[in-house]
Amino acid sequence: xxxxxxxxxxxxxxxxxxxxxxxxxxxxxxxxxxxxxxxxxxxxxxxxxxxxxxxxxxxxxxxxxxxxxxxxxxxxxxxxxxxxxxxxxxxxxxxxxxxxxxxxxxxxxxxxxxxxxxxxxxxxxxxxxxxxxxxxxxxxxxxxxxxxxxxxxxxxxxxxxxxxxxxxxxxxxxxxxxxxxxxxxxxxxxxxxxxxxxxxxxxxxxxxxxxxxxxxxxxxxxxxxx
Amino acid sequence: xxxxxxxxxxxxxxxxxxxxxxxxxxxxxxxxxxxxxxxxxxxxxxxxxxxxxxxxxxxxxxxxxxxxxxxxxxxxxxxxxxxxxxxxxxxxxxxxxxxxxxxxxxxxxxxxxxxxxxxxxxxxxxxxxxxxxxxxxxxxxxxxxxxxxxxxxxxxxxxxxxxxxxxxxxxxxxxxxxxxxxxxxxxxxxxxxxxxxxxxxxxxxxxxxxxxxxxxxxxxxxxxxx
Numbered sequence: 153x154x155x156x157x158x159x160x161x162x163x164x165x166x167x168x169x170x171x172x173x174x175x176x177x178x179x180x181x182x183x184x185x186x187x188x189x190x191x192x193x194x195x196x197x198x199x200x201x202x203x204x205x206x207x208x209x210x211x212x213x214x215x216x217x218x219x220x221x222x223x224x225x226x227x228x229x230x231x232x233x234x235x236x237x238x239x240x241x242x243x244x245x246x247x248x249x250x251x252x253x254x255x256x257x258x259x260x261x262x263x264x265x266x267x268x269x270x271x272x273x274x275x276x277x278x279x280x281x282x283x284x285x286x287x288x289x290x291x292x293x294x295x296x297x298x299x300x301x302x303x304x305x306x307x308x309x310x311x312x313x314x315x316x317x318x319x320x321x322x323x324x325x326x327x328x329x330x331x332x333x334x335x336x337x338x339x340x341x342x343x344x345x346x347x348x349x350x351x352x353x354x355x356x357x358x359x360x361x362x363x364x365x366x367x368x369x370x371x372x373x374x375x376x377x378x
Numbered sequence: 379x380x381x382x383x384x385x386x387x388x389x390x391x392x393x394x395x396x397x398x399x400x401x402x403x404x405x406x407x408x409x410x411x412x413x414x415x416x417x418x419x420x421x422x423x424x425x426x427x428x429x430x431x432x433x434x435x436x437x438x439x440x441x442x443x444x445x446x447x448x449x450x451x452x453x454x455x456x457x458x459x460x461x462x463x464x465x466x467x468x469x470x471x472x473x474x475x476x477x478x479x480x481x482x483x484x485x486x487x488x489x490x491x492x493x494x495x496x497x498x499x500x501x502x503x504x505x506x507x508x509x510x511x512x513x514x515x516x517x518x519x520x521x522x523x524x525x526x527x528x529x530x531x532x533x534x535x536x537x538x539x540x541x542x543x544x545x546x547x548x549x550x551x552x553x554x555x556x557x558x559x560x561x562x563x564x565x566x567x568x569x570x571x572x573x574x575x576x577x578x579x580x581x582x583x584x585x586x587x588x589x590x591x592x593x594x595x596x597x598x599x600x601x602x603x604x
Contacts, residue, residue: 157464225536225581227543230557230574237389237565313454320547321561330460334547339464342548346460350453357452 160340161347170344177329177348184315184325184352187243191250191311192304199255200300203262207296208288216263220256228253228314236321246318246325253314254307261303265296298368305360312353326352393568400569404556408576411552414470414545415538415584418477419485423531426482430489430527431515440490447483455480455544463548473545480541481534488530492523525599528592532585539581553577 164170171177206212231252235245269292277291293300316327329345332338397404426447433440450458455476462472496519504518543554551558553573560569593600 161464221536224533225540225578225585227540227554227557227574227577229543229546229551229554230570230577233557233561233570234567234574236561237567237570309452313456316454316456317544320558327456330456330547333460334549339468342460343464346457346464349457350461353452353454353457354449 157339157343160338161343162340164338164341164344165347175328177326180324180326180328181348181352184312184327187246187250187315187318187323187325188308188312188356191247191315192254192307194247194251195254195258195307195311196304198251199258200262203259204266204288204293204296206259207263207266208284208292210267213263213267216256216260220260223253223256229317229320232318232321232323241322243324245321246315246323249318250311250314254311257306257310258300258303261299261306262296265299265303266292268299269295294369295372298364298372301360301364301367305357305364308360309353309357312356313349316349389565389567391567391571396568397572404572404576407553407556407573408580411539411542411577412580412584414474414477414542414550414552415535415580418474418538419481419531419535421474422478422481422534423485425478426485427489427527430486430493433486433490434493444483444487444490447486450479451483455541456547459545459548468549470550472548473542473550476545477538477541481538484534484537485527485530488526488533489523492526492530493519495526496522521596524596525592528588528595532588532592535584535588536581539577539584543577553580 319327
């Protein structure tokens, strides 16, 4: 069975028709990236201000960590399917579900980054007479960049892995290739789809590893590498 | 999707009669889910803990081992199943292997971290008492690394419980089967909600069991704050 399937996958990936045209790999890949970007942006819009605010006030850390741990136990598939039964279909549901699961990691990293900002730097800023808001935006947030970037990297990879799950509920993106292949028992196509989704996640991880390094101030790089 | 409007009239989010009438199916899927999780984490532990011991002894191996595990962890679960299933055949085996590969990283990383964190003075003292390398390992290094290893097992278990549901994409997802069945069966919400809740409860129960086991195995840590 196995060699036949591998051959089928190679044939599928070599066929120009699989790539171009409506529903082709290129279009689905673009859709996948757009959904990923939208979900991460939505999650960041919620998680970054809340995380920064909690970290600045040094409170609610327990809640943030608990939220992260609890979210691991919740099956993403169940939430996606429930959103669908609530009438939220297609791209909107995909973005909401993926964003929900990206919030905890962004929240915790922002919180830890801001809270963990060097205490003497913070004291110096307060001593200079900076109001709390400026301490946050000019001292704590710049010092937190590395950890926030690490959170964004994890969130991007995680969301790009959640988006294909939504294909089971009719969502778009590269997951459609897998869902369609399973539905029509074309297992070579399933294999090809799996490889494409895996490759996309690894490329995104690599790209954001570079971004993370670039935005982290040089003296903090050693500390951010964990 | 006309059915949503019709079903919304009599489609409760939760229904006791669904639970009681389908108790046997719910039990069968839950035990299938639990068994798959335990088996996957057990196999991953049998591979990852010895590898962790090796990596803490042969330093240059730690980087490549952790790097490989991290790459496997970055590959989305759905993609991993979609790659393995066509090659190994649809069903339980590819899901089991995928879950094992996924759990490897967390257990391996925590084993290495735990062993690295052992107080060198304790190891020196044991050597001074005439313990050989194996005795030092069994009586000093492993017991001291145990809390970190147990933390890794707990995290791996909770994550695996949620991931099993993704196996539905290749036809073996434990409680995920019920979620997907409920979705296809006119968006029957009670079925999806029940399966999702059972999934979360299962994760909490298994986590609690491991927590208790870890506590029982490290009596000297009791009374200290974890």
